[in-house]
Amino acid sequence: MFVRNAWYVAAQSEEITHALTQRWIIGEPLVVYRTRAGEVVALDDRCPHRRASLSKGSLVGDDVQCGYHGITFDCSGACVHVPGQERIPPAMRTRKYPVIERWNWIWVWMGDAEADESLLPAFQYNDSPGWKAVGGVLQVNANYQLLSDNLLDLTHETYVHGKTIGNSAIVETPMEYEVKGNEVHIKRIIHDAPPPPLFKRVRNFEGNIDRWQVIRFQVPAHISIDARGYPAGSDDMARALRWFSMNSITPIDERRSMYYWTITRCFDLENEELSQLIYDKILATFLEDVEVIEAQQVLIETDRRGLIDTSVRADSGSISARRIIQRLSEAEAAADAGVTA
């Protein structure tokens, strides 16, 4: 179940150069490259001639030449050359996907409707003055919504991430949540509790902290977490930990996903040792999630009895997010079928 009229991260900016790269998004293959002027282009990777993979071809200037029979397409997807004949068949074009490169990631609009820039998630702190981001991308062999669920219920940190960002204070503190249009907002404020190991190490907290987790879900699977830790009872940002965990899950297909992530902080920006520490520890943290979620995917796929999930209070956010995705996806399917509500 995918929402097509949405932005998906296709790559980190640094991954795309003046060379053809293949990417899969919601089951579709794309060829992605950067023009000589630096603009990023995303086209359907299937050559309309015989479905050869354009990404195995070559760049001729800023045009893509299919590596099989030499049919050539420009940045708009229009065919500009068919070897051996003058006439270009009208159907000989490959789909161009709208692209926005922003905040160090490359966003692709997969829908048929006009690309709506306002639907880009609020990930500006990935690349803003006063903020320092570290991050990466992981392939996860699981449905993308299992990864969304994971990020929308942080009680799992207590059980999965006890070595880094989890402790029992999280699960003991209820969260508030609110659905706003197609967004879900979740907030948990933990008062006067011990810091988890990584927080303690990063900011040398000597006593308890007040910890904030402010989560925002945007369609289809963009989840930002405003994470804060203050010395308990204080609001002194100079001694606080504050970072955003910015997460965007791109489905490769129904069973595999690319997990793009950053941690972007607003303190001690020049400290490269600290950047490396955060990168290492958060990567280890996410790899713990991957192990749990890939096992979950296996048990879901093999479930022939169709078990119904039994929910608890902490699931409120993820259930709301799934409802939004289901509603939008069904609306798109109805529109495809020519039904108007």
Next chain:
Amino acid sequence: MFVRNAWYVAAQSEEITHALTQRWIIGEPLVVYRTRAGEVVALDDRCPHRRASLSKGSLVGDDVQCGYHGITFDCSGACVHVPGQERIPPAMRTRKYPVIERWNWIWVWMGDAEADESLLPAFQYNDSPGWKAVGGVLQVNANYQLLSDNLLDLTHETYVHGKTIGNSAIVETPMEYEVKGNEVHIKRIIHDAPPPPLFKRVRNFEGNIDRWQVIRFQVPAHISIDARGYPAGSDDMARALRWFSMNSITPIDERRSMYYWTITRCFDLENEELSQLIYDKILATFLEDVEVIEAQQVLIETDRRGLIDTSVRADSGSISARRIIQRLSEAEAAADAGVTA
């Protein structure tokens, strides 16, 4: 095609400790562990919350804590703790499977009906005074009934196991068979024939032997073989080879099986060199079967023409066993559908 109301071997006793272990039986995942008091517990491995794998969680005393969100179940499958809330949803329980640990194996009842201890197969010689067992377990990438078939027609020993337990005397001697309720009994008594290589080596037979093969099939795939070799014309047990080959096939799913086996003998019990010899040679023998049967599985799976097997006299036992499984399986399906015969 599986019979659910039956006992399946989930593990050898030594494999299960006070630690969570995953096992698959007839397509279902189980988490199996031993309490501190030593009792074996088997629960549905799918956490009822979000189908995470309980076997990736941890033991808290004798309770299973899901490694994802910390929901905790006791040995009965009842939920005893949902982190962050007092109320435990009534549906929050995981299925408990009846377990019997006996004769060094752990038996699990997979059915909905009440567990019927009288359906345990007669495998007592795996652990009886005066008997010494060696054995192990193999994964075989084939349907479990192909392994039953194998054990119910020992003429294959002549062609597959000429190095150990087979020779032409087997195939030249017809077998008798009888169906008794849900059991199949097969008997072949070979008179005055050369011993196969392993028999000769184990008991130093100098001349011909009388060889017995008395096979008993119990549902779903428990096959014991009372194997004997006497010096021809003698009934002197002191010079005889006698062992039981105890076999139990547990389907992982329709295409993969776990093959539990022992050879348990009633002579020369303390001879460890002999125990090792028997283990090595019988393992090698079963690996010959695995090669044949996995190739057979491939040719069955790829058969788009739906070839009908052509049977011979020696198939009588395996055909009867398959009919029993089919009848019981269909009766269970009818019961599921609410049909009464």
Next chain:
Amino acid sequence: MFVRNAWYVAAQSEEITHALTQRWIIGEPLVVYRTRAGEVVALDDRCPHRRASLSKGSLVGDDVQCGYHGITFDCSGACVHVPGQERIPPAMRTRKYPVIERWNWIWVWMGDAEADESLLPAFQYNDSPGWKAVGGVLQVNANYQLLSDNLLDLTHETYVHGKTIGNSAIVETPMEYEVKGNEVHIKRIIHDAPPPPLFKRVRNFEGNIDRWQVIRFQVPAHISIDARGYPAGSDDMARALRWFSMNSITPIDERRSMYYWTITRCFDLENEELSQLIYDKILATFLEDVEVIEAQQVLIETDRRGLIDTSVRADSGSISARRIIQRLSEAEAAADAGVTA
């Protein structure tokens, strides 16, 4: 989509000895072997008893003994022995496939209709006085028709094989094509153009050449290419390059194929260094095709939108070949269904 009433290459002659070998053709497993007298036999590899793999059994004289229960078949597929019983069930026979060994390849007729030797393709130059062949076989993970398409539109040489047999002269020269019954004939004659790298190296052309590509497609996927290069304006065979590229694609199943190929030349026959050069360069050339075609197979298999190929003039030959295969295949399906046209 397969045509059954056709010849398929099962092996190169040298691959088949007096030993059992498994081969898959259009989804069917065969056991292939050579009798002591040297005749090649091809039988259905599924033992009619329990679908064990006959190719895992053994040869007893010229008969095949199943390695599982010893049931034995002669070269005609008739059962000659069932261990343990006198009576041979009438259905106990395995299908014999007609075989012709010719021109160093072993051809098997997969159809129900009588084998029609006249449908063997004209591949005699693989083994004729005055000709010297080099060749081999590759497994390609793609549908066989993608390989036929490849060989029927040589404009791809310009883009895929620029290091060996391709250059821009090919794509600039239109081809002529003609359908003759179930054959497709394609001709391209390039006048006064630079030789491609391999041609230049093989015949030391100093200037431009006239190049011939005369292609003949025969059912189901036999493609011969009469390739010639003359010094431009000359018809002096003594200075010319002339070889046949003989290609036969055998589907393993719908997604995998065996690609049998030779290059057979009529000049400099004794030059073994030249033979090795041609073998190495043509193998490298075909591996370039394999990379392109296997990627194409992935994009076709994953295409859920069912894109319609957009054709160009150079596709005329391959489209005609596909139409022939479709027509014959549909006629066979209609005949199977008892429909007469």
